[in-house]
Amino acid sequence: MTPFAYERAADAASAVARVSGHPRAAFLGAGTNLVDHMKLGIAAPELLVDVSRLPFDRIEPLPGGGVRIGAAVRNSDLAADLTIRARYPALAQALLAGASAQLRNLATTAGNLMQRTRCVYFQDLTTPCNKRTPGSGCAAREGYTRYHAILGASEHCVATHPSDMAVAMAALDAVVVVRDSLGERRIPLVEFHRLPGDAPERDTVLEHGELITAVELPALPFAARSAYRKVRERASYAFALVSVAAALDIADGVVREARIALGGVAHKPWRAARAETALRGAAPTVENFRAAADAELALAKPLDGNAFKVALTRNTVVATLRSLANGDGR
Amino acid sequence: MSALLAPRVIGQPLERLDGRAKLLGTAPYAFEHPVNDPLYVCPVQATIARGRITAIDPAAAEALDGVAAVITHMNAPRLASDADAELWVLQSDVVNFRGQFIGAVIAEAPEIAQHAAALVRVTYAEEPHDAMLSADRDDLYAPATVNPDYATDTAEGDVGAALAKAAVAIDATYTTPMEHNNPMEPHTTIALWSDDAFTLYDSTQGVHSMRSTLAPVFGLAPERIRVIAPYVGGGFGSKGTAHAHNVLAGLAAQVVPGRPIKFALTRQQMFALAGYRTPTIQRIRLGADRDGRLTAIVHDVIEQTSRFKEFAEQTAVPTRIMYAAPNRRTTHRLAALDVPVPSWMRAPGETPGMFALEAAMDELAIACDLDPIELRIRNEPPADPESGKPWSGRNLIGCLREGARRFGWEGRDPRPRVRRKDGWLVGTGVASSTYPAYRLPGSRATIRYGADQRYVVGIGAADIGTGSWTVLTQIAADALGCPIESVRLEIGDTALPTASVEGGSSGLNCWGSAIIAAVRAFREAHGGDPAAGAEIGADMPENPDAERFAMHSFGAQFAEVHVHEDTGEIRVPRMLGVFSAGRIINPRTARSQLIGGMTMGLSMALHEESILDPRFGHVVNHDFAGYHIAANADIGELDAIWLEEVDPHANPMGARGIGEIGIVGAAAAIANAAYHATGIRVRDLPLTPDKFLS
Numbered sequence A: 001m002t003p004f005a006y007e008r009a010a011d012a013a014s015a016v017a018r019v020s021g022h023p024r025a026a027f028l029g030a031g032t033n034l035v036d037h038m039k040l041g042i043a044a045p046e047l048l049v050d051v052s053r054l055p056f057d058r059i060e061p062l063p064g065g066g067v068r069i070g071a072a073v074r075n076s077d078l079a080a081d082l083t084i085r086a087r088y089p090a091l092a093q094a095l096l097a098g099a100s101a102q103l104r105n106l107a108t109t110a111g112n113l114m115q116r117t118r119c120v121y122f123q124d125l126t127t128p129c130n131k132r133t134p135g136s137g138c139a140a141r142e143g144y145t146r147y148h149a150i151l152g153a154s155e156h157c158v159a160t161h162p163s164d165m166a167v168a169m170a171a172l173d174a175v176v177v178v179r180d181s182l183g184e185r186r187i188p189l190v191e192f193h194r195l196p197g198d199a200p201e202r203d204t205v206l207e208h209g210e211l212i213t214a215v216e217l218p219a220l221p222f223a224a225r226s227a228y229r230k231v232r233e234r235a236s237y238a239f240a241l242v243s244v245a246a247a248l249d250i251a252d253g254v255v256r257e258a259r260i261a262l263g264g265v266a267h268k269p270w271r272a273a274r275a276e277t278a279l280r281g282a283a284p285t286v287e288n289f290r291a292a293a294d295a296e297l298a299l300a301k302p303l304d305g306n307a308f309k310v311a312l313t314r315n316t317v318v319a320t321l322r323s324l325a326n327g328d329g330r
Numbered sequence B: 001m002s003a004l005l006a007p008r009v010i011g012q013p014l015e016r017l018d019g020r021a022k023l024l025g026t027a028p029y030a031f032e033h034p035v036n037d038p039l040y041v042c043p044v045q046a047t048i049a050r051g052r053i054t055a056i057d058p059a060a061a062e063a064l065d066g067v068a069a070v071i072t073h074m075n076a077p078r079l080a081s082d083a084d085a086e087l088w089v090l091q092s093d094v095v096n097f098r099g100q101f102i103g104a105v106i107a108e109a110p111e112i113a114q115h116a117a118a119l120v121r122v123t124y125a126e127e128p129h130d131a132m133l134s135a136d137r138d139d140l141y142a143p144a145t146v147n148p149d150y151a152t153d154t155a156e157g158d159v160g161a162a163l164a165k166a167a168v169a170i171d172a173t174y175t176t177p178m179e180h181n182n183p184m185e186p187h188t189t190i191a192l193w194s195d196d197a198f199t200l201y202d203s204t205q206g207v208h209s210m211r212s213t214l215a216p217v218f219g220l221a222p223e224r225i226r227v228i229a230p231y232v233g234g235g236f237g238s239k240g241t242a243h244a245h246n247v248l249a250g251l252a253a254q255v256v257p258g259r260p261i262k263f264a265l266t267r268q269q270m271f272a273l274a275g276y277r278t279p280t281i282q283r284i285r286l287g288a289d290r291d292g293r294l295t296a297i298v299h300d301v302i303e304q305t306s307r308f309k310e311f312a313e314q315t316a317v318p319t320r321i322m323y324a325a326p327n328r329r330t331t332h333r334l335a336a337l338d339v340p341v342p343s344w345m346r347a348p349g350e351t352p353g354m355f356a357l358e359a360a361m362d363e364l365a366i367a368c369d370l371d372p373i374e375l376r377i378r379n380e381p382p383a384d385p386e387s388g389k390p391w392s393g394r395n396l397i398g399c400l401r402e403g404a405r406r407f408g409w410e411g412r413d414p415r416p417r418v419r420r421k422d423g424w425l426v427g428t429g430v431a432s433s434t435y436p437a438y439r440l441p442g443s444r445a446t447i448r449y450g451a452d453q454r455y456v457v458g459i460g461a462a463d464i465g466t467g468s469w470t471v472l473t474q475i476a477a478d479a480l481g482c483p484i485e486s487v488r489l490e491i492g493d494t495a496l497p498t499a500s501v502e503g504g505s506s507g508l509n510c511w512g513s514a515i516i517a518a519v520r521a522f523r524e525a526h527g528g529d530p531a532a533g534a535e536i537g538a539d540m541p542e543n544p545d546a547e548r549f550a551m552h553s554f555g556a557q558f559a560e561v562h563v564h565e566d567t568g569e570i571r572v573p574r575m576l577g578v579f580s581a582g583r584i585i586n587p588r589t590a591r592s593q594l595i596g597g598m599t600m601g602l603s604m605a606l607h608e609e610s611i612l613d614p615r616f617g618h619v620v621n622h623d624f625a626g627y628h629i630a631a632n633a634d635i636g637e638l639d640a641i642w643l644e645e646v647d648p649h650a651n652p653m654g655a656r657g658i659g660e661i662g663i664v665g666a667a668a669a670i671a672n673a674a675y676h677a678t679g680i681r682v683r684d685l686p687l688t689p690d691k692f693l694s
Helices: A010-020 A034-040 A073-082 A080-088 A087-099 A101-106 A110-113 A163-172 A273-279 A286-297 A308-323 B019-024 B110-119 B157-164 B207-220 B245-257 B267-273 B350-369 B370-379 B395-409 B467-481 B508-528 B587-607 B667-678
Strands: A004-006 A027-029 A047-050 A059-061 A067-070 A175-179 A186-188 A212-215 A226-231 A242-251 A256-264 B037-047 B051-057 B067-072 B101-107 B121-126 B155-156 B168-176 B186-196 B196-202 B223-227 B261-264 B280-288 B294-307 B327-337 B424-436 B444-449 B455-457 B485-488 B535-539 B552-564 B569-581 B635-642
Touching: A010 A027, A010 A047, A010 A175, A010 A212, A027 A163, A034 B207, A047 B110, A047 B350, A059 A080, A073 A080, A073 A087, A073 A101, A080 A087, A087 A163, A087 A226, A087 A242, A101 A308, A110 A163, A110 A175, A110 A212, A163 A226, A163 A242, A175 B569, A256 A273, A256 A286, A256 A308, A273 A286, B019 B587, B037 B245, B037 B267, B037 B395, B051 B101, B067 B110, B067 B635, B101 B110, B101 B245, B101 B485, B101 B587, B157 B294, B157 B327, B168 B196, B168 B350, B186 B245, B186 B535, B196 B207, B196 B245, B207 B223, B207 B245, B245 B261, B245 B267, B280 B350, B294 B350, B350 B370, B350 B424, B350 B587, B350 B635, B370 B395, B370 B424, B370 B587, B395 B424, B424 B569, B424 B667, B455 B467, B467 B485, B508 B535, B552 B587, B569 B667, B587 B635
Parallel strands: A004 A047, A027 A047, B037 B261, B196 B223, B294 B327, B455 B485, B569 B635
Antiparallel strands: A059 A067, A067 A212, A175 A186, A175 A212, A226 A242, A242 A256, B037 B101, B051 B121, B067 B101, B155 B327, B168 B280, B186 B196, B186 B261, B280 B294, B424 B552, B444 B455, B444 B535, B552 B569
16 A cells, blocks of 8 residues: 545535546545555555545436436445335346445445456456556466456456446446536446457546546336346355346337346446347247347357356346246346 | 263353453454554565565665564574474575565554555566476375374275275265465464563464474574463464464564564465465275175375475375275375465365265265165264274264254155256255364363462463353363352463463363363362462373274264256255264354354355466465355354263263364265255365356
8 A cells, every 4th residue: 555645525526626637646435446456556546535425425316207326325325215126126136236235335326337347367466467557468368267258358358347236227228427627428337338458457438537426317117127136156245257137128928128238247237239139029938038148148258267157147148037027026 | 081070060051251352342362462662564475486586675665754674584583493494484585485475564554564565676586386286297295194193095905806896886086176264363463572582462273382383483492482362263273383474473573672563464465374275186986885885985185285395184084984894095195386385274184075075975875876874874884994993982873863853854855956946956965074082282271279269270272262261161160169250261371381272173172171180189189178379280181091992073964955047056045963072061152163164164165265376376366255255145044963972081071072073074965965956966166156057
């Protein structure tokens, strides 16, 4: 850990100004990931600007039926919110599947989106990692890859994004609201996180100094029939091997609309657009669910240590959709 | 054996006498002992697995405000003995494993020490390293003995011929991964060097064994080292021996005489510096007749040690006593690698060995179309197959039968993959467990009658969360014939009479025997109405029965396992352990020990796996996010019971010790149940979802 300065931001504008004006400054939410990184020596900000007490702690209805989630809303509060539970159950389930009760009580919505991969090589200063030290190489590709990507990876990085919450938000068409000194911009969540390409050090499309103020969920009436299924070895407090967030709109014996996102398989929450397309207009049968999963997984390029994830993802997609179609757990 | 103690307080489920202090946070653990003006240590660790340090530059670290000193092999105080290579810390430029201590910063605050340690510049002459265990290596060797001093190999009869003509034969290879002890309290030492003597507040399983290990390393008479450890937050064997951090703290303390040094390993550092259970590759061959009577048992083990210090886990040793068969063989072979030194982890030997043997017995039962309990009953040896000695008490069959009754085993359909519940495949399994009754030499206790009319019982014993504070008080009270309020126990300090290490489930046996001997000597010398200040000490007496009898505890573990049909997720909603361990001194703390062991066994079965990346030579999943230990949600209905019995040959308490047997066999019971659920025989731990995916 290297010495650093700490300031508590008075308002969003000054927070943005402080961080924008200092190349080694970082926003601090609950610190559940950033402070760990500072202790491990993989992050060494010179200035922390604490934004956890800015007035972004509300969950509010939007005109048109959506919901606006403040950036500082705690994960446990969001999971317990009655509107979220009733209208976006996949999101509530995803939040409760993440971390531990203590961490959920602390962690914020924006911080959850901004958390970084748990790739063991990224977190270990003594091993090469292109994400931590660009150009140093990727130790994971030929190493321990159980938690690594099967979709969208590059030769430079095979890490996965660890969030559960973001996977549900990706399925639910969420929009991330950010601001800088010039104003506000809105980024669809599925475009907020990046694929690694040749610049894995960049997790998101945010520019230095841009501050997340909210996440908005559109009205999506059929999301009341949505679910989040997380597969992990340990029954709690473990990152996903694979997770699936899904919502189905079924009428007259066909799937009118589907939303599917995958976790634990890519550098970002993976919106399964090919699977959705395959399902639209199809009968909600196990065969069609399997065909949809296979359409998505045709892109998969597993590594030596995680080939099982292809079958696991397929099975979990099918099981989640089957359960939604049967009306289980509603 | 001398006369059995009449039970009065022993056998009662007393609450922990130290429970309140622990709950309130007033029971000091090693790091918490109040000391004046401490300094803090952060180590510098090697980032290569083998080679030499060619240069080490502390200048930038030394220049930081608040840094008192930086020590390396260039300037560290000289140690006296390199007999234990693990403890030869900062004495040369040689790197034996990745993560090895190669320096340390001593600073006014832990954050400063950590910052400074990152500024120490090191260059190496790296040599090719070898950190990959495999069965087909051509350099496997037979150690002289296996831990602690068992024969490396045993053979009786002609296993080749017996296997060749066996009506039913099993030949299977089982593996267990590298596993790490993770006590909640990390390995921690406060060291003070003053007047050419050490005071150490240490998180250790044995204050006297720590002292007797460190004294020659530092070239000191043992009396010049005092070790204090009244409360210890778990050990499981990893605090049973001195490790490098103890020496590093001592070296640091010698550099700043008069100022206490505080040093706690981080969780990540514990994965390189506090021992671990070797990975094992175990080939088991069983031959039997049609009725399931064993004609041959072969258990061949391959495991690892470090190149610079040997530790040989006694993995096949339990197989030598478990079942009767005329033809038997066990072997251990080691690969010496450029890795940290393996060491004790709860029931070394029995834990991995009984996973393999008891899974193989399940496979044999299926091959013979026999109930697995009946198979074990048919192979019950009337005397120890290894030594021929009679058992001091072997009630494995009683455990199996009582467990079967309580668990609802009767009428079990042996067919695999035929029970389903809400998308989960359901199965049940059973396995035996065993653990020897070890007897370590060297314990002594004193009894003093105080002016407050209480008996002060002194012995340098340890309580690593096991309940020693409570059960030793109970034993003393019954020996003295007084209420427990009249006993004041003192433990965890080398200023007290010598005690053996809390290891091998032997604490109760050794320390309890010494206390009873001291009480009997006290009564003989001072009668029932002693004067204030009356005092006497006694050594743990000899026990001729220990040589006459084969003394082991036994148990039966039952598990119900659910495996998800779609995802392969595996859960254990129900476990029952039934144990035969002689008299139980305190049912409350005993149950805690047993279910704790079973939980650790479940964790081993489903989760625990240290991933040593052979390219680098270190464990890469070295934290609790990466190294999974069972969480509360993994534990369902889990119960441990015991047969009401007394082992009159063990000691005056009639008790054999229970710290380790709870973990033994648990993983096999779960793996056997997973097979029953799925029809998939997984022989490689841990049992993770990918292994059950269809």
